[in-house]
Amino acid sequence: MRVDPFFAMNLSGSLDQTQAAEQQLTTELSSGVRVNSLSDDPVAAGENVTLLNQIQQDDTFTQSSTSVTGQLQVADSALGSVVTQLTQAISLATSANNGTMNPTDVLSVGNQISGILDEVESLANSSYQGQYIFSGAQTSTAPFSTSTASSPAITTYNGDNDVNFIQTPNGQKIQLNVPGSQIFQGTGNNSVFTALNNLVADYSTGTVNSVKASSDTQALGTALNYVSQQRVTIDNSITQLTASSDAVTNVQLQLTSAQSNLMQADVSKVSSQLSLSETQQTALEDVMAQLDSQSNSLFSKLQG
Amino acid sequence: MGTISNAFSTISGALQADQAALSIVANNVANANTVGYTKENANFQENDPVTIGGVAYGQGAQVTGATSVRDRVLTERLDQQQQLASASSTRLAGLSTVQALFTPDSGAANSTAGDIGSDLTSFFSSFSSLEANPTSNSLRQNVLSTATTLAGDISNAAASLNAQRSSLDQEASGVTNQVNALTTSIAQLNQQIQSTSPNTDAGVLEDQREQDVSQLSNLVGINQVTTENNGLSITTTSGAVLVSEGSSYQMTSGPVDGMTHFFVNNSDITSGLASGGGELGGYLTVRDQDIPNVMSSLDQLAYSVSTKVNALNNAGSDMAGVGGTLAAPLNIFNPPVVNPVTGIGVVAGSAANMSVVMTNPDQIAAAAAGAGTGDNSNAVAMASLANQTIIPSGGASQTPSDYYSSFVSSLGATITEVQTENTAQSASVTQLQTQNDALSGVNLDDEASEMTTMERSYQAATQVFTMLNTLMASTINLGQATTVT
Numbered sequence: 001m002r003v004d005p006f007f008a009m010n011l012s013g014s015l016d017q018t019q020a021a022e023q024q025l026t027t028e029l030s031s032g033v034r035v036n037s038l039s040d041d042p043v044a045a046g047e048n049v050t051l052l053n054q055i056q057q058d059d060t061f062t063q064s065s066t067s068v069t070g071q072l073q074v075a076d077s078a079l080g081s082v083v084t085q086l087t088q089a090i091s092l093a094t095s096a097n098n099g100t101m102n103p104t105d106v107l108s109v110g111n112q113i114s115g116i117l118d119e120v121e122s123l124a125n126s127s128y129q130g131q132y133i134f135s136g137a138q139t140s141t142a143p144f145s146t147s148t149a150s151s152p153a154i155t156t157y158n159g160d161n162d163v164n165f166i167q168t169p170n171g172q173k174i175q176l177n178v179p180g181s182q183i184f185q186g187t188g189n190n191s192v193f194t195a196l197n198n199l200v201a202d203y204s205t206g207t208v209n210s211v212k213a214s215s216d217t218q219a220l221g222t223a224l225n226y227v228s229q230q231r232v233t234i235d236n237s238i239t240q241l242t243a244s245s246d247a248v249t250n251v252q253l254q255l256t257s258a259q260s261n262l263m264q265a266d267v268s269k270v271s272s273q274l275s276l277s278e279t280q281q282t283a284l285e286d287v288m289a290q291l292d293s294q295s296n297s298l299f300s301k302l303q304g
Numbered sequence: 305m306g307t308i309s310n311a312f313s314t315i316s317g318a319l320q321a322d323q324a325a326l327s328i329v330a331n332n333v334a335n336a337n338t339v340g341y342t343k344e345n346a347n348f349q350e351n352d353p354v355t356i357g358g359v360a361y362g363q364g365a366q367v368t369g370a371t372s373v374r375d376r377v378l379t380e381r382l383d384q385q386q387q388l389a390s391a392s393s394t395r396l397a398g399l400s401t402v403q404a405l406f407t408p409d410s411g412a413a414n415s416t417a418g419d420i421g422s423d424l425t426s427f428f429s430s431f432s433s434l435e436a437n438p439t440s441n442s443l444r445q446n447v448l449s450t451a452t453t454l455a456g457d458i459s460n461a462a463a464s465l466n467a468q469r470s471s472l473d474q475e476a477s478g479v480t481n482q483v484n485a486l487t488t489s490i491a492q493l494n495q496q497i498q499s500t501s502p503n504t505d506a507g508v509l510e511d512q513r514e515q516d517v518s519q520l521s522n523l524v525g526i527n528q529v530t531t532e533n534n535g536l537s538i539t540t541t542s543g544a545v546l547v548s549e550g551s552s553y554q555m556t557s558g559p560v561d562g563m564t565h566f567f568v569n570n571s572d573i574t575s576g577l578a579s580g581g582g583e584l585g586g587y588l589t590v591r592d593q594d595i596p597n598v599m600s601s602l603d604q605l606a607y608s609v610s611t612k613v614n615a616l617n618n619a620g621s622d623m624a625g626v627g628g629t630l631a632a633p634l635n636i637f638n639p640p641v642v643n644p645v646t647g648i649g650v651v652a653g654s655a656a657n658m659s660v661v662m663t664n665p666d667q668i669a670a671a672a673a674g675a676g677t678g679d680n681s682n683a684v685a686m687a688s689l690a691n692q693t694i695i696p697s698g699g700a701s702q703t704p705s706d707y708y709s710s711f712v713s714s715l716g717a718t719i720t721e722v723q724t725e726n727t728a729q730s731a732s733v734t735q736l737q738t739q740n741d742a743l744s745g746v747n748l749d750d751e752a753s754e755m756t757t758m759e760r761s762y763q764a765a766t767q768v769f770t771m772l773n774t775l776m777a778s779t780i781n782l783g784q785a786t787t788v789t
Contacts, residue, residue, distance in 0.1 A: 026548065039400075053421065068436045299748060
C-alpha cells in the first residue's frame with residue numbers, strides 16, 4: 001500500500017489542534033470559568049440563566065425584607081408605647097374616679113390624660129424613612145389630627161384602608177402594614193381616640209360624672225385590648241419575614257453553590273488536562289524536528 | 305532471423321525509452337510540491353515483433369508518454385466532502401460571532417455586563433424592591449435604570465446581529481466573482497481537453513481542471529457530470545447549470561428585499577445555494593436561517609416584555625395618582641409598532657426598537673388604580689411578571705427567564721451540533737485527502753527507486769550496446785583483430 005507522502009502536513013494539523021485545546025484550557029484557568037461561550041456547554045448555559053435568576057430574586061427579597069422588617073419594628077415599638085401609655089391612662093382615670101380626689105387633683109389627672117392623648121396621637125403618626133406607617137396608602141399624609149373646637153375633642157383619621165403586601169420568591173404574601181383606622185379607631189366602641197378624648201373631657205372640670213367616667217374608662221380598656229390584638233398582626237409579619245428571609249438565604253446559598261459547580265472550572269482537572277496537552281505538543285514537535293533533521297528520503301542515500 | 309544491427313536498433317530504442325522515463329521521474333520530482341499535480345508514470349510499451357521465417361523477434365520497448373495516476377471517484381468524493389466541510393466551517397465561524405453576543409454570565413460581579421438574562425432579572429427585581437417602599441424615588445430611579453440597561457442590551461444585540469448579517473451578505477456576494485472566474489476557466493479547459501485528448505487522460509490540463517473544481521467546491525455546492533470526449537459539466541447541487549462542457553454560465557447577484565440574492569440565467573437560486581454547501585452555503589445559512597432565528601427570539605422577548613410591562617403600568621396609578629390613558633400613556637418601554645390595518649402588534653423589529661421612553665420615575669405606577677401613592681399592589685403585580693408565563697414559545701408560554709434560558713441553550717446546542725458536524729467532515733476530508741495523496745501525490749522515495757531502476761536499466765542497455773559494438777567489430781574484422789576496434 002502506498003502512503004501519503006505529505007503526512008508531515010497532518011502533523012502540523014495535529015499541532016494546531018493541541019494548541020487550540022491549550023488555548024481553551026488556559027482561558028478556563030485564567031478566568032476560572034468553565035463555560036466561556038454558549039457552545040462550551042449549552043445545557044449548563046441555559047441552566048445558569050435560571051439559577052442566576054433565582055439567586056438574584058432571592059437576593060433582592062433578602063434586601064427588601066431587611067428594609068420592611070425595620071418598618072414593621074418601628075410600627076411594633078410604636079404600638080408597644082401606645083399600650084404602655086394607654087395602661088397608664090386607664091390607671092390614672094380609675095384613680096381619679098374613686099371619689100376621694102379633690103378637684104385640683106382631678107384637673108391634674110385630666111391634664112395628664114390629655115398629655116397621653118397627645119403622645120398617643122404622635123405615636124400613631126409615626127413615620128419610617130419619611131413615610132407615615134399607619135396611614136394606609138396615604139403615606140405622605142399624617143394619619144391623625146385632633147380638632148379641639150368641640151368638647152370632647154374629635155380626632156379624625158386622614159389615611160385610607162389600604163394594606164400592602166410583600167411577595168416572597170415562593171409567592172407567599174406577607175402583610176406590611178395595618179391601617180391606623182383599624183388600630184386606633186377599631187369598630188363600634190373600640191376607638192382609642194374617642195375614649196381618650198371623652199376621658200379628657202370628663203376630667204376637664206373639677207367635678208366628675210362618676211358613671212360616665214367609669215364607662216369611658218371601660219371603653220378605653222376595650223380599645224387597649226383591640227390595639228394589642230392589632231399589634232399581633234404586625235408581630236406575625238415580622239416573624240414570617242424573618243422565617244422567609246432565613247429560608248430564602250439558605251436556598252440562595254445552595255443555588256449559588258450549584259451555580260458555581262456548574263460554571264466554575266475545576267482547576268485541578270483543567271491543570272492536568274493542560275499538562276497532558278503540553279506533553280502531546282512537545283512530542284509532536286519532537287517528531288517534526290526529527291523528520292526535519294534527518295531527511296529520510298531515499299534520495300539522501302543515493303548520493304556518493 | 306535477428307541480426308546484430310537489429311539488436312543495435314532495439315537497444316538504442318531502450319536507451320531512449322529509459323531517458324524518457326528518467327525525464328518523467330525528473331518532472332515528478334520537480335512537481336513534488338506543486339498543488340494539484342498528479343504523479344505521472346512512464347508508459348512502457350513493447351514494440352511490435354518482427355516475424356522472420358515464422359519466428360517472431362521482439363523489437364524492444366518504447367515510452368509512449370506519461371499517464372497521470374488519478375482516481376476520479378476519489379477526487380469527486382473529496383470534492384463533495386470538501387463542500388460540506390467548508391459550508392459547516394463557514395457557518396461555525398458565523399455562529400461563533402453570533403454567540404459572542406450572548407456570553408454566559410458566570411455569576412461573578414464583573415461578568416454581568418451585557419447579559420440579557422441578568423438584565424431581565426434585575427429589571428423585574430427592581431419592582432420587588434419597590435414593593436418595600438413604593439414611594440421611594442431612588443427605588444423608582446432604579447426601575448428606570450434597570451429598564452434602560454435591559455432595553456439597551458437587547459437593542460444592541462439586535463443591532464449587532466443586523467450588522468453581522470449585512471457583513472455576511474457582503475462576503476457572500478464577493479464569492480460570485482471567484483465562482484465565475486473558476487467556471488470560465490473550467491469551460492476553457494474543457495474545450496482544450498476535448499480537442500487535444502478526447503479519449504485519454506489529459507494530464508496537466510486535467511490536473512488544472514481538477515484543481516479548479518476543487519476550489520469551486522470550497523465555494524459552492526456542485527454536482528459534476530462527465531460528458532463525452534472527456535468533457536465535464538457542472539451544476540449547483542440544486543441543479544442550476546454553471547458549466548456545460550465548453551460554455552460557462554455566469555452567476556450574478558442583486559439585492560432582493562435588502563439582501564443579496566444569486567441568479568443563474570435569471571432564475572433565483574439563493575435558497576438552493578444555502579442548503580447546497582461550500583462557503584457560500586455556509587454564509588447563506590447563517591444569514592438566512594441562523595441569525596433570523598436568533599433575531600426572532602429576541603424580538604419575541606422584547607415585544608412581550610415591553611407590551612406586558614407597559615400594559616400593567618398604564619393600568620396602575622403613579623405618584624400623581626393618575627393612570628395611563630390613550631392620550632397620555634404611562635409607557636416605560638417604547639411601545640412596539642402596531643399594524644394599522646389589523647391593529648395587532650408587530651413582533652418583528654421589536655428588539656431593535658426596544659428603548660425606555662419614560663424619563664420621570666414618578667410615572668411608574670406602583671399603586672393600583674385609584675389607590676393611594678403608598679400602595680404597592682401594582683409593583684407586586686409587575687414584579688410577579690418575572691414568574692409568569694408571558695412569552696409565547698412554540699405552542700406554550702414561558703417566563704422571561706426560562707425563555708431566555710431555552711434560547712441560549714438552543715443557540716448553544718445549534719453551535720455544538722455544527723461543531724461536531726464540522727469536526728466529522730474535516731476528519732473525513734483529511735482521510736480522503738490522505739487516500740488521494742497516497743495515490744496521486746509524488747512520493748520522493750518512489751521516485752528515487754524509480755530513478756535508480758531506470759538508471760540501472762540505462763546502464764545495462766549501454767553495456768549491451770558496448771558488447772554489441774565489440775561483437776560487431778569482430779564481425780567486421782573477421783579475425784583480423786587490428787583493423788577495427
